[in-house]
Amino acid sequence: MKTKKSNAPKSGDSLRPYSSLMLDGPDRAASRAMLYPVGFKQEDFSKPIIGIASTWSMVTPCNMHIDKLALEAEKGANAAGGKAIIFNTITISDGISMGSEGMKYSLVSREVIADSVETVMQAERLDGSVLLAGCDKNMPACLMTMARMNRAAVFVYGGTILPGCITGDVQKRKLDVVSVFEAIGAHANKRIDDKELQQIESCAIPGPGSCGGMYTANTMASAIEALGMSLPNSSAQNAISPAKMDDCRRAGEAVVNMLKKGIRPLDIMTKKAFENSITVVIALGGSTNAVLHLLAIAHSAGVKLTIDDFTRIGKRVPVLADLKPSGKHLMSEVVAIGGIRPLMKTLLEAGLLHGDCLTVTGETMAETLANVKPYPAGQTIFRPLDNPIKKDSHLVILRGNLAPEGAVAKISGKEGLHFEGKARVFNSEYDAMDAILALKIKKGDVVVIRYEGPKGGPGMREMLGPTSAIMGQGLGKDVALITDGRFSGGTHGFVVGHITPEAYCGGPLALVKNGDKIIIDAETRELRLDVSAKELAKRKKAWKGIKPRYNYGVLAKYASAVTTASEGAVTDKNLKL
Numbered sequence: 151m152k153t154k155k156s157n158a159p160k161s162g163d164s165l166r167p168y169s170s171l172m173l174d175g176p177d178r179a180a181s182r183a184m185l186y187p188v189g190f191k192q193e194d195f196s197k198p199i200i201g202i203a204s205t206w207s208m209v210t211p212c213n214m215h216i217d218k219l220a221l222e223a224e225k226g227a228n229a230a231g232g233k234a235i236i237f238n239t240i241t242i243s244d245g246i247s248m249g250s251e252g253m254k255y256s257l258v259s260r261e262v263i264a265d266s267v268e269t270v271m272q273a274e275r276l277d278g279s280v281l282l283a284g285c286d287k288n289m290p291a292c293l294m295t296m297a298r299m300n301r302a303a304v305f306v307y308g309g310t311i312l313p314g315c316i317t318g319d320v321q322k323r324k325l326d327v328v329s330v331f332e333a334i335g336a337h338a339n340k341r342i343d344d345k346e347l348q349q350i351e352s353c354a355i356p357g358p359g360s361c362g363g364m365y366t367a368n369t370m371a372s373a374i375e376a377l378g379m380s381l382p383n384s385s386a387q388n389a390i391s392p393a394k395m396d397d398c399r400r401a402g403e404a405v406v407n408m409l410k411k412g413i414r415p416l417d418i419m420t421k422k423a424f425e426n427s428i429t430v431v432i433a434l435g436g437s438t439n440a441v442l443h444l445l446a447i448a449h450s451a452g453v454k455l456t457i458d459d460f461t462r463i464g465k466r467v468p469v470l471a472d473l474k475p476s477g478k479h480l481m482s483e484v485v486a487i488g489g490i491r492p493l494m495k496t497l498l499e500a501g502l503l504h505g506d507c508l509t510v511t512g513e514t515m516a517e518t519l520a521n522v523k524p525y526p527a528g529q530t531i532f533r534p535l536d537n538p539i540k541k542d543s544h545l546v547i548l549r550g551n552l553a554p555e556g557a558v559a560k561i562s563g564k565e566g567l568h569f570e571g572k573a574r575v576f577n578s579e580y581d582a583m584d585a586i587l588a589l590k591i592k593k594g595d596v597v598v599i600r601y602e603g604p605k606g607g608p609g610m611r612e613m614l615g616p617t618s619a620i621m622g623q624g625l626g627k628d629v630a631l632i633t634d635g636r637f638s639g640g641t642h643g644f645v646v647g648h649i650t651p652e653a654y655c656g657g658p659l660a661l662v663k664n665g666d667k668i669i670i671d672a673e674t675r676e677l678r679l680d681v682s683a684k685e686l687a688k689r690k691k692a693w694k695g696i697k698p699r700y701n702y703g704v705l706a707k708y709a710s711a712v713t714t715a716s717e718g719a720v721t722d723k724n725l726k727l
Contacts, residue, residue, distance in 0.1 A: 165277070165409050168301070169199040172275035190233065198409050200227040200402065201276040202236040203267050203295075205288040205308075210243035212285040212367065215358040215389055216308050219398045223280040223306060226402025232409075234402065235276070239266045241288045244612060244638065245327050245361065249583060254609030256287055257636075258708045260446070261721045263291035264298070271299050278405040282398070284308025284359070284389070286366040286639070290443035293374060296415045297450035302408035303415055304401040304510045305380045307371035309389030310481040311359030316349050325354040326362040328475055328640035331614055335622020338587045359389030363474030365639030368481045369436035370443060372490050376430035377447075378418045378509035382518050386489030388482055404510055411512050419451040422504040426515065428460060429502050432467040432543045433493060435476065437639030438560045438647060439612075441545060445718030457547045457556045457716050461675070464543025467502055469562070470533045475642040476562040477539070479531045487529050488522075495519045500535055539563070548646060548677040551686070552632075552658050552668070555650040556716045557677050559670065560637065565644040567672040569630045571596040573662050577696070578602065579611055579635065586619045593628040596668040598659070601696055602635035604719045606654025608700065608709035614638035617645055630670055632677070634659055636715070646670060646677055648715040654696065655714075661689040 163170045173181055173195050182195055202224050206217035224234040240263060247253045271279060278301050281292035289307070296303040314325035323329075333350045336342045342350075360367035371385035381401055387394045408414070424444060431440045441460055448455035470493065473479050484490065497503045498519055505516030525532055533539055539562070546559040561567065574591060575598045576582035582599045585591055597616065604610045613635055620629050621643055630644040634652035637645055651657030658679060662668070667680035679686070700706045711721040 164412065165198045167277060168275040169277050188235070194233040197231060197233040198277040198406060200232040200234045200405055201271055201274070201279040202227070202234050203270070203279055203281040203292065204236055204238050205241045205263070205283045205285070206238060207241045209241060210246065210285060211311065211355055211358050212243070212360045213241050213308060216282050216284060219282050219306065219308060219394065222395050222398035223282060223402040226399035227280065227406060228402070230403040230406035232278070232406045235274070237270050239263050239288070241285055244286050248612060248638070249579065249615035253611040254607050254705060256612065257604070257610050257719060258704060260287040260291045261708065262704070263288050264294040267292065267295040268298055271295070271301070276301070278302035278409055280304050280306060280401045280405055282306045282308060284367060286370070286439065289367065289370040289374065290447055293379060293447045294450040296379065297419055297447060300414050300416045302405050302413065304405045304408070305374050305384070306398055306401045307374070307380060307384050309359050309387045309391065309394045310368055310485065311362045311389060312356055312482050313362055313480050314354040314356045316353050324480055325350060326474065326480065327355060328361070328363065328365070328614070328618060330354050331618030331640070332622040335586070335619035338619065339589065339623040341622070357390065361640065362480040362482060363640060364434050364436055364471065364481065365475065366437040366439040367639070369431055369434065369440050369639055372434055372436065373427040373431050373440055373444060375490065376494065377423050377427040378507055378515060379415065381511065382491060383489050386481065386485050388485055407512060408510060413508065413510070413512060416451060418508050418510065419447070419453065420507065421453050421455070423507045424448055424453055424455050425459070425463060426503050426507055428463045429467050429497060430490065430494060432464055432469060432545060433497060434471045434490065435469045435473055435539070435544055435562065438545060438558045438637050439639055441558050442636065442648065442715060442718055446720050449718050449720050449723060457558070460543070460545055461547045464545060467543060468535065468538030469540040469544050470535070470538055472531055472533070472539060475640050476564060484531060487525050487531065491519065491522045492525045493532055495522045496535065546672045546675060548670070548675050550676040550678040552677045552679045553649045554658070555714065556648070557646050557650065558648040559646040559672060560641065561644065561672045562642065565627050569596070569644050569670040571630055571668060573598050573664055573666040573668050575600070575662055575664050579613060579616060582616050583619065586616055589623070591620065591625065591629055593625065595629050597629065597631040598662050599631065599633040599635060600653035600659045602633055603652025603654055604712040604715060605709045606652050606696070607635065608705050608712070610715065610719060611635050612638040613647070614640055617641040617643055632668070632670070644670065649677070650714045650716045652714070656690070656693060656695065658686065660693055660695070661686055
């Protein structure tokens, strides 16, 4: 795909390449008149117009504070000589909608957000932007828009939440949203009672910020910083902190500086920059959703990135961070010891990062890391390169007769590297969850959840409910789960998602029957159904498929346009122009 550098002519004013065409001259007096009531003065019309795209919402704690951060970004842009305009877009909460029909709208919202920010940027002819986000889908959506528009832009992460805790009758511990999901499974298995479940749910999320482990939000924040599209340390700051407020002000300044230097996103988002991003995600033990989102961002940037790039890079990059969900520590603890910059410098010095990649600061990645100090002695979050948690990537791309176009496994090594078991087949997440909570899943089972892919769901729901319930019942090492849906960044255990082709499209997952033997091998990178090709051909001939679950509205439109998970589940690839 060739991404256009711009889809409109630019003026000769390098600082106002778009707004000057909207606002200059006697014939644009009506446009200027509309802006006086929203705070413009006459002198502002000669300044670059900077859009501050805010994903503020009281729908979720991840984004409840971003309105205040947007005001700081506005101050920074104005102080640097720009004129900022704040505008909003939607966001939805994965944590609230998880396990319900509402979760089908989660990945869809990524496309809606990207489209909506693009629409405002284009309609108002904004010269640059600061995009602030703090939840799983609005973060990659912002990067997709940056790549599409290719106008000076800086991303700001809303920051991580602080941990919750319980004291009193229950042992004090660090809690987060995944603690609640796992508590549901423990409660179903009578490992905790009603009182403890209520204590956990009421204390786990103490205030603003994104989910506290190396889940999707913190993964994507780190990936974006490694990509060069946010300021140094933006990915590792507490949501409520002076550092985050300062990050926002400096981002406003930085986008004006990008205009002055002529730096645009596609100068930064190169193939090597995406390789840096993948490297950091692996070292941090990040979410499987990073595969889906980085593929989508690369598509918007016109960069050829495939799931095979994750395999290639994963063979040489180790997992170094002991972070939740499979590890012990939270992102707030990473913040306390210096963020991810010391890790990135370690990777750079080992030749695992490309130091010559440009960043939004105007400096190269190597230049931004030059004065970074190492982590304090005695810290236990990050391992040295010669003593990794896992010698290669935890994100394993599997292929085989169950996933001829690929699947994504998240295997930390703690679950083992090989699993064989008998299929327990469910045609929806609901049916699987009912069986798990009814204690009908036993050791040696491979839970198969199908018809939950991008088209079949539609929307490719996350499966944090089922995977957390399995972990909460103490079956994490004894039960596997595979799906054409996807997983939350909080998921851990022996899980495989993003199976393509998906069941709805007649992929082999649609042909699995209860009792079939399934083999998952992280070393040979294979996902195999132990059924003969002849038998599979017979089943394929008899397969009838399912009818679309939606025939109107946004989900129907999404299902008609979306590509496969192995292509990033984007909605603009197959357009006929």
